[in-house]
Amino acid sequence: MRERNYWTHVFAKRLSRRQALGTAARAGLGLAGLSLLGCAPGAAPGAPAAQLPEQITVAYIVDQINNDAHLDSTIMGVAVQDHIYDGLFKRSASLAIVPALAESHRWLDDPKIWEVKLRKGIKFHNGEPMNAEVVKFNTERQQNADFKPRYISDFKAIKKVEVVDEYTARVYSEAPDPTMPLKYIQTGMVPMKYNQGPTGNKAQSDNPIGTGPYRYVKWFKDDRVEMERNDDWWGWQKGMPWEKAIKGPKKLIYRVIPQSAGRMAALKTGEADVIFGPAMEEIDAIKADPNFTFLPNKSGGSPHIILSVFDKKSPLQDKRVRQALNYAVDMDTIIKKIMKGNPERQASAVGSSYFGFDKDLKPYPYDPKKAKELLAQAGYANGFEVVFDHNDPVCYPGGSEYVPAIAGYLADVGVKAKLTPHAASLQFRETSLAKKDGPYGLIESCRGTSTLDIDFIVNQNIHSKGTRNHGYYNNPEVDKLIDQGRSTVKVEERKAIYKKLLTLIKDEAPWIFMFQVTYDFAYNKKKLPNFNPVMWMATFYNYGPEGDAKV
Amino acid sequence: MQAYIIKRFLQGIIVILGVSVVVFVLIRLTGDPVSLMLPEDASLQDIQRIRKVLGLDEPIHIQYLKFISGAVRGDFGMSLHHEQPVTKLIFERVPATLELAGGALLLSIFIGLPLGVLAALKRRTALDGLVMLGALVGQSAPSFWIGIIFILFFGVQLRWLPVAGRGSIQHLILPAFTAGFFSMALYARLTRSTMLDVLIQDYIKTARAKGLKEIWVVTKHALRNCLIPVVTVIGLSIGHLLGGIFIIEMVFAWPGMGRLAVMAIYSLDYPIVQGVVFMVSTLYVFINLGVDILYAYLNPQIRYA
Numbered sequence: 001m002r003e004r005n006y007w008t009h010v011f012a013k014r015l016s017r018r019q020a021l022g023t024a025a026r027a028g029l030g031l032a033g034l035s036l037l038g039c040a041p042g043a044a045p046g047a048p049a050a051q052l053p054e055q056i057t058v059a060y061i062v063d064q065i066n067n068d069a070h071l072d073s074t075i076m077g078v079a080v081q082d083h084i085y086d087g088l089f090k091r092s093a094s095l096a097i098v099p100a101l102a103e104s105h106r107w108l109d110d111p112k113i114w115e116v117k118l119r120k121g122i123k124f125h126n127g128e129p130m131n132a133e134v135v136k137f138n139t140e141r142q143q144n145a146d147f148k149p150r151y152i153s154d155f156k157a158i159k160k161v162e163v164v165d166e167y168t169a170r171v172y173s174e175a176p177d178p179t180m181p182l183k184y185i186q187t188g189m190v191p192m193k194y195n196q197g198p199t200g201n202k203a204q205s206d207n208p209i210g211t212g213p214y215r216y217v218k219w220f221k222d223d224r225v226e227m228e229r230n231d232d233w234w235g236w237q238k239g240m241p242w243e244k245a246i247k248g249p250k251k252l253i254y255r256v257i258p259q260s261a262g263r264m265a266a267l268k269t270g271e272a273d274v275i276f277g278p279a280m281e282e283i284d285a286i287k288a289d290p291n292f293t294f295l296p297n298k299s300g301g302s303p304h305i306i307l308s309v310f311d312k313k314s315p316l317q318d319k320r321v322r323q324a325l326n327y328a329v330d331m332d333t334i335i336k337k338i339m340k341g342n343p344e345r346q347a348s349a350v351g352s353s354y355f356g357f358d359k360d361l362k363p364y365p366y367d368p369k370k371a372k373e374l375l376a377q378a379g380y381a382n383g384f385e386v387v388f389d390h391n392d393p394v395c396y397p398g399g400s401e402y403v404p405a406i407a408g409y410l411a412d413v414g415v416k417a418k419l420t421p422h423a424a425s426l427q428f429r430e431t432s433l434a435k436k437d438g439p440y441g442l443i444e445s446c447r448g449t450s451t452l453d454i455d456f457i458v459n460q461n462i463h464s465k466g467t468r469n470h471g472y473y474n475n476p477e478v479d480k481l482i483d484q485g486r487s488t489v490k491v492e493e494r495k496a497i498y499k500k501l502l503t504l505i506k507d508e509a510p511w512i513f514m515f516q517v518t519y520d521f522a523y524n525k526k527k528l529p530n531f532n533p534v535m536w537m538a539t540f541y542n543y544g545p546e547g548d549a550k551v
Numbered sequence: 552m553q554a555y556i557i558k559r560f561l562q563g564i565i566v567i568l569g570v571s572v573v574v575f576v577l578i579r580l581t582g583d584p585v586s587l588m589l590p591e592d593a594s595l596q597d598i599q600r601i602r603k604v605l606g607l608d609e610p611i612h613i614q615y616l617k618f619i620s621g622a623v624r625g626d627f628g629m630s631l632h633h634e635q636p637v638t639k640l641i642f643e644r645v646p647a648t649l650e651l652a653g654g655a656l657l658l659s660i661f662i663g664l665p666l667g668v669l670a671a672l673k674r675r676t677a678l679d680g681l682v683m684l685g686a687l688v689g690q691s692a693p694s695f696w697i698g699i700i701f702i703l704f705f706g707v708q709l710r711w712l713p714v715a716g717r718g719s720i721q722h723l724i725l726p727a728f729t730a731g732f733f734s735m736a737l738y739a740r741l742t743r744s745t746m747l748d749v750l751i752q753d754y755i756k757t758a759r760a761k762g763l764k765e766i767w768v769v770t771k772h773a774l775r776n777c778l779i780p781v782v783t784v785i786g787l788s789i790g791h792l793l794g795g796i797f798i799i800e801m802v803f804a805w806p807g808m809g810r811l812a813v814m815a816i817y818s819l820d821y822p823i824v825q826g827v828v829f830m831v832s833t834l835y836v837f838i839n840l841g842v843d844i845l846y847a848y849l850n851p852q853i854r855y856a
Contacts, residue, residue: 059715062814065633148634221643222806223717257715257804258814261699265714268707 053527056249058538059263059272063222063256067208068201069188070142073150075276078186078450079537080225080254085188085210086235088116088135089181090549093532093542095298095353095452097181098241098549101130101189101211103167107489111176114489116184118167122234125209128191132169136161137192139171147201154183178489182451188212213242213541214252224255235541245547246530248540267292267522274523274531274538280397283340286522293525296342296518297533298353301448303396304346305388305406305512306471308443315384316441322509323364324374329409330366335515338401343515348502349458351516356454356485356498361506363513371413383414386441392421395446396517403444406512417442442512443470450535454498455486462510473510552847559843563836570832571622574825575615584631584819605631618825627826632818637826641808647717648807652789652796654727659735659792660785666735667742668774671750682739689736694795698729698802715804726803730796734788741784745777752776779849786842790835 064077069085072078082090088102099105105116122130141147142155149155157177162170171180189211190204197203208216213235214227229250235242255272257263260279266272278286278294286294307316307325315321335343344351347363375381390403407417447468449456460466463482464474481501485494506513519536532542542548585601602608606617621628627637670682689697705725706714712725749755750773758768797809804810808827815823 071634220717220806222810223804255716255804256806258801258810259804262702262715262802262804265702265707269710269714271713271715 052246052249052540052543053273054249055251055253056274056528056540057253057255057266057272058274058276059255059257059266060276061256061258061260061263064219064225064254066205067216067219068204069190069208069210070138070147070149070151071205073186075536076225076254076256079539080227081188081208081210082212082534082537082539083214083227083252083541084208084212084216085190086212087187087189088118088184090241091185091452091534092241092551093534093539093548095535096549096551097185098551100235100241102181102184105181107176107180108170111489112173114171114173114177114180115164116169116171118169119234120167122211124191124194124211125215125230126191126194128193128209130189130191130211131166132163134189134192135169136163137195138187138189141190141195141201142187151183151186154186176487176489178486178491178494179451179453179455180489182453186450213248222256224253227252227254233541241549241551242542242547244544245542245549246544248543252540254538264522267524270524273527274521274533276519276521276536276538278520278522280340282522283342283520291524291526292522293531295521295523295531295533297521297535298344299448299517299519299535300353300450300452301396301446302343302346302351302514302516303399303402303444303446304514306443306445306473307510307512308441308471309474309510310472311441314441315378315380315386318378319508320374320378321380323507324371324378324413325410325415325512326364326509327367327371327374328413328415329406329512331363331514332366334402334405338405339398339515339517342518342520345515346513348506348513349462349511350454350502353452353516354454354457355452356495356502358499358502360499361502364506364509368409368413375413375415380414383416385416385418388417388419388442388444389422390419390444391446395444399444402514445470445511448517454502455482458482458501458505459486462505471510473508475508475510478504478508555847556844559840563840566836567829567833568619571619571825571829572615574828575618576611578816578819578821578824579611581819584821622826622829627829628822630815630820630823632815632820632823637822640811640823641826641830644806644808644811647805648793648796648800648809650717650723651726651730651799651805651807652792654723655729655731655734655792655796656785656789657731658727659731659738662731663735663738664742664781667739668746668769670739670743671746672769674747679743683743686736686739689732690740694729694733695798695802697732698726698799701725701729702802717806726799726805729802730792730799733795734785734792737784737788738781742777742781745780746773749773749777783842783846786845787839789838793831793835 058079060076060079062074062076064072064074064080066072066077067084069081072081086100088100088105090098090100092098101118101122102116103119105114107114116135118130118132118135124130128134139155139158139161142149142151143158145152157174159172159174162172164170173180191209194209195201195203199206203209211234213230213233215230217226217228219225229248229252231247234240236245236247237243255266257266257272257275260277260282263272263275264278264282267275283294286292305325307322308314309317331345335341335345345363347361348358350357352359372381375383388403388407391399394400394403404419407419410417445461447457447461458466458478459482460468462469462473462478464476464479478501481497481504485497485501488494488497519533521531521533521538523531528543530544530547531538532544532548533539534542585598585605585607599608606614609617618628625638627641629635630637630640633640666682666685670679673679702714702725705712713719713722714725716722755768755772758772759765763772796807797813799805800807800809801813808830812824812827814820815827
């Protein structure tokens with residue numbers, strides 16, 4: 001499934017980190033903020049506000065590129081769309097998969113057929129009914145190559161959609177697909193008749209219509225998207241997943257402020273109530289400020305160091321060497337000192353955001369002595385030299401510091417990692433497509449999917465046939481488990497398979513395992529004491545202490 | 552005169568072509584946009600197909616010829632990231648940029664000139680010193696830094712003006728002032744020095760001797776005469792103003808074409824970068840050409856040189 005345009009996030013963060021004189025700016029901001037933002041009148045400190053203000057403004061880094069949910073996978077675009085559209089499922093703030101337009105779903109006895117039952121009586125903003133025909137229409141729209149939908153590759157393996165009755169649809173796939181619901185989280189349902197009118201599919205781009213909690217008002221390109229609350233939203237009705245949520249603000253504005261100093265200034269002045277992606281250097285000041293909350297929200301992204309076995313003569317062919325490199329790096333200190341303590345340590349291929357995560361699996365401890373022993377056993381008592389290919393510009397904030405830190409730890413056990421920077425785009429070309437220019441040793445890689453299912457990570461990155469297996473790791477036993485995991489639709493069975501798989505991957509150590517990064521927000525805690533963002537999305541249909549949907 | 556204009560025009564074309572070649576080659580050295588567009592699990596076939604669709608599989612000189620033949624017709628191709636025609640994306644953002652540039656120009660003229668005159672009249676006083684110090688800062692401090700300081704002081708500290716975005720006239724003030732700060736300083740300094748030259752001329756003495764009020768001496772006799780070089784410099788500095796606006800738009804989150812271009816650089820969106828640079832350099836060249844011609848018209852010595 002398509003990676004949720006991580007680069008949009010990433011390059012934007014780079015912008016914010018690159019701004020000149022950020023330190024001076026922040027010093028000024030800190031002082032100004034303390035003196036100028038008082039308490040909201042009447043609200044006791046810490047007491048939850050019963051009602052939200054009429055208008056809330058969120059500041060993102062890069063603008064969306066299209067109003068049509070099927071044509072935009074940018075960070076801000078998806079966040080806006082999550083308010084205008086509903087998928088068959090939505091994510092909750094605690095990352096559960098919540099049935100939204102779907103009421104229930106199941107795989108039939110033939111696991112290649114997935115049946116979904118829809119909630120009855122839901123209407124689009126323009127009055128069109130939401131029914132099984134719409135599911136069929138949207139699926140085919142996502143498969144239409146001429147239309148260039150962003151998630152087209154996710155829908156390749158779907159053969160057809162059958163409309164069983166008005167509220168029941170069956171999706172036929174070429175192989176059993178346990179990740180079927182995930183495809184329909186990121187397919188915001190668009191109305192059928194509306195997109196079959198004179199302007200065709202373009203209608204949705206010009207004036208988007210969904211079933212969601214907010215209606216589209218206007219998009220001022222590169223400046224802001226304005227939305228107004230849809231008071232009749234089905235999700236807030238009795239018995240629905242967001243029944244206990246406090247309705248969001250009447251007017252919701254998503255703004256674009258590319259520089260992090262600008263976003264911070266907007267937060268301080270109240271021009272923005274929530275900002276996405278404060279610069280790493282600003283985090284301490286935000287935490288110290290009584291007016292604001294810093295929120296590192298869980299993401300599905302993580303960096304890791306691939307230990308390439310492409311070169312048949314490489315020391316990295318030896319499992320003991322790969323394990324030694326994991327023992328050699330003090331990852332907890334890197335997290336604490338460089339990453340401000342925000343990310344979560346990761347023991348194996350995936351972190352806790354993912355389905356398939358094994359909480360019992362403990363990460364490699366920092367043990368340089370053991371590392372040296374293992375290296376000696378493998379015949380490298382005096383260490384060795386290796387190329388360390390890393391991303392420049394960085395793929396996650398902190399990269400320019402954690403990469404040299406890792407190289408430093410490796411040097412301590414005698415492994416000389418020669419830092420060689422690569423633009424992400426160049427690295428892709430050279431390591432993945434052309435198997436020349438080797439031998440690669442260590443490759444910094446940044447992986448993440450918004451799907452939060454382990455299959456998307458292991459099948460692409462660790463399976464010997466994986467399209468992103470840049471380290472050419474090849475282990476039939478691992479391959480077998482990955483294949484098993486993706487061919488059954490039974491949840492418990494999958495969990496058991498992945499428990500085995502993650503333990504095996506940890507032991508095999510095809511990577512230096514690192515941590516799961518965060519989507520960072522800073523927000524005005526007086527105005528929004530119960531803000532519940534979902535991953536990178538500043539959502540307002542699930543506001544309130546009990547606003548998050550329970551499954 | 553005609554020959555001079557034709558010569559300058561042809562020189563302008565060569566400059567534009569030169570700029571387009573440099574940009575075209577440089578941006579292709581920075582990386583592979585296809586890798587950013589496609590998910591990493593894309594197959595080799597997918598990648599080759601996209602390359603073909605984008606015309607990136609052709610030799611670079613063919614790509615360039617295609618680009619330039621489209622460009623002269625106003626067609627800069629499709630944006631890779633937005634999947635829309637570049638011309639459309641640029642023109643959507645031109646009004647914002649013109650608003651900012653126009654605001655900056657007006658502010659710099661209507662503040663810079665009077666300050667220069669004032670400094671000349673009050674020569675060697677504290678006021679003169681203050682204006683010249685301000686001009687020194689304006690000419691030496693980088694605009695993005697000035698912009699951040701303005702945001703912090705007028706936006707965050709004093710709460711007078713909004714810190715980002717476009718909309719009301721209040722939104723325009725800070726970015727326009729920042730963008731015009733350099734030119735303002737330039738105009739103030741130039742006006743001051745020319746004014747000082749003019750004020751010691753005999754005709755000023757005559758004007759004063761015949762009992763004309765000082766205000767008329769300054770505005771009618773002195774200022775008018777010192778405007779000739781100032782107007783030329785204003786014309787020439789518009790290009791500089793446009794260039795500076797790229798940064799200002801980033802700092803103040805101003806939704807103009809400069810920001811479009813900067814963001815496009817980060818996403819390796821060749822067509823947008825090429826389109827914007829081509830348009831801005833064309834504009835730059837033609838403004839300079841216009842100023843040259845105007846100057847030649849005013850001063851016959853130039854055209855025969």
